Amino acid sequence: MIPVTKPYLPSREKFDKYVDGIYEREWLTNNGPLVQELTKRLEEYLGVENLLLVSNGTLALQIAYRALNIPETVCGKPAEAITTPFTFVATSSSLKWEGIEPVFADIDPDTWCLDPNKIEPAITEQTKAIVPVHVFGNACDVEAIEEIGNKHNLKIIYDAAHAFGVNYKGESLLKWGDAATLSFHATKVFHTIEGGAIVFKRKEDLDKAKKLISFGITGSETIDELGINAKMNEFQAAVGLAILDDINNVIKKRKDIKEYYNDKLLDTCVLQKMHPFITSNGAYVPVILNSESELMDLLSYLKVNGVTARRYFSPSLDSLVFINNITINKISRDISKRIMCLPIYESLDYEIVDLIIRIIKNKNGS
């Protein structure tokens, strides 16, 4: 079977060299030298400051909410964050897990990112934050969202799990928001097997987060505040460092494959309208079909031909029972029913891409 994604494995030789160093130092975790090196190299590569490595992308979100002092209650009622229903479940579940109520606003039908016009009507006295997602590596309308955040005094935390290496108007997209979080899960463009990072706008928030990820401990005999364990270890950092050497090539290959798919499928499927001022990282190849039944037919037809495509993102998170949601986000629900992501990974063969394109075109009778 052709998988929908395949984790990129670094050169064994390079990885082994880092592991040799770990064996020599016998320093395995707690802000070790490789974690420090990866922090520095990622800041340079991405062109950002105040980056903190953490153990995964979900904890990156949770730590960001805490470091930015999003409270659990406002006047005795649960605090709220306005977020998108069209994303991976962790964007919302991380809020809920922290006692913050996710309140959904619908997405833009073309860019599939949170629609700024839907944010203000969802704001209440309890609203403390906006948590948008740069979905599939597209950029949200960051300027409009910043204006709303400033006007209503709300913190903005971007879930940028899909946006590794994406530039907006010539600078890192991760510079937008009070914080932007990354996931370095094995399925992402850049990974450390499990892992993640937070990019903070302000150094003081970074400093607070550093304490939070290490139990709130600040010295051999001082524990300043309530913390948790969200540290990255040296083996994770070793994988990241070895992959970072190859990342330009990985992104180039993915970007080319995505462009090839998009050029050929332009007339057959609805594609995501990307922001005109961003660079692509080739993270995903999402396509929308005319109806759910057409999508289901195509998924099974692809499967018969040895190809795995995935319904992603589905279901729309405003339909999850464990989130006390009261709104129905029509656009997100509609798109979630008709969308799938096609296989993409660095080593994907163009012959297979051609096969997938042929299947989709034939099934649609064009």
Ligand SMILES: *Cc1c(COP(=O)(O)O)cnc(C)c1O
């Ligand atoms: C992958 C992902 C996450 C979660 O990251 P983990 O590292 O798997 O915890 C969060 N949000 C989005 C949008 C993601 O795609």
